[in-house]
Amino acid sequence: MPFGNSDWLALTQEETLEPDIPICDPHHHFWDMRAEYIPYHRYLLHELAADIGSGHNVRSTVFIEARSMYRADGPEEMRAVGEVEFVQGLAAASASGLYGPGRAAAAIIGHADLNLGEDVRPVLEAMQAASPNRFRGIRHSVGWDPHPEVVNRDAEGRLTSPEYRAGAKVLADMGLCLENSLYFPQLQELADFANEVPNLTIVLNHIGGLLRDGPYANRDDEVLPAWREGLATVARCPNVVMKLGGVGQLRFGFDWHTRAKPIGSEELAQALSPLMGYCIEQFGPERCMFESNFPVDKRSYSYNVVFNAFKRLSKNYSASERAAMFHDNAVRVYKIDV
Numbered sequence: 001m002p003f004g005n006s007d008w009l010a011l012t013q014e015e016t017l018e019p020d021i022p023i024c025d026p027h028h029h030f031w032d033m034r035a036e037y038i039p040y041h042r043y044l045l046h047e048l049a050a051d052i053g054s055g056h057n058v059r060s061t062v063f064i065e066a067r068s069m070y071r072a073d074g075p076e077e078m079r080a081v082g083e084v085e086f087v088q089g090l091a092a093a094s095a096s097g098l099y100g101p102g103r104a105a106a107a108i109i110g111h112a113d114l115n116l117g118e119d120v121r122p123v124l125e126a127m128q129a130a131s132p133n134r135f136r137g138i139r140h141s142v143g144w145d146p147h148p149e150v151v152n153r154d155a156e157g158r159l160t161s162p163e164y165r166a167g168a169k170v171l172a173d174m175g176l177c178l179e180n181s182l183y184f185p186q187l188q189e190l191a192d193f194a195n196e197v198p199n200l201t202i203v204l205n206h207i208g209g210l211l212r213d214g215p216y217a218n219r220d221d222e223v224l225p226a227w228r229e230g231l232a233t234v235a236r237c238p239n240v241v242m243k244l245g246g247v248g249q250l251r252f253g254f255d256w257h258t259r260a261k262p263i264g265s266e267e268l269a270q271a272l273s274p275l276m277g278y279c280i281e282q283f284g285p286e287r288c289m290f291e292s293n294f295p296v297d298k299r300s301y302s303y304n305v306v307f308n309a310f311k312r313l314s315k316n317y318s319a320s321e322r323a324a325m326f327h328d329n330a331v332r333v334y335k336i337d338v
Contacts, residue, residue: 114167187230206246212253248297
């Protein structure tokens, strides 16, 4: 049985908990791809609308780059502008109200190569021109690990390179943010980088890049303390914001995608609470955001179930703290006005 298919997800149905809580989902993708490793080949406005309309009060979302719909020609560094153009069109369609009350891609995060240094500026300006009302920054993933089984996103030590740091300073000068994905052994490098560019808002994806499969499987006694230590170091950087999600990916080491029936929110909340509770403890509710990471995480659970789980694990926080983590922080960080 293919993991994450809609028939399989439908086997676990739940009533939506606290359906009135406003949500800004700060991390999802759009794409139309045919790669075998992607469980959802097509995830566009209809598919997102079905997920965010499944019961929760999702008022807005943030699109995060997925290397989709790049321009087919032109200068290499400018091809990623095509993705921003593509998503700007989907966002405009969503803003018509035809696909429901939630505003998809109310903020857009594209991709640009910060290794260009100062030369990244015209790329960012082109993205601003393509989306003058929604473009908010870029993601340049720097995940690197010495184990050959782990997929590397960039070269070793990228966060320390002068070119990357010069590009990051251009982002800061333009009032844009940097979305960052890496692996947990790199968290100290991220802290050093964040201190080097203190006026740049850095959004750390997926609870800090925890790895619990492949070379890191069955090593929680070593991995979790190292992850916690790295997060505590990064949390001391006031310009870093944490995203709580992405745990449905296979590299987090859970078996949810293999089950005959998808996981429910009560069990999911129990599994996530130790990890996300530690993140919230370190960063504070004022610097944490619950994310779906759909459709990537859809291989493991449904949209309704994961946000039910977030509501369960956050129930002991105050109303204002929960409002911050579900909605207000994302609206502030991504400058959303809908």
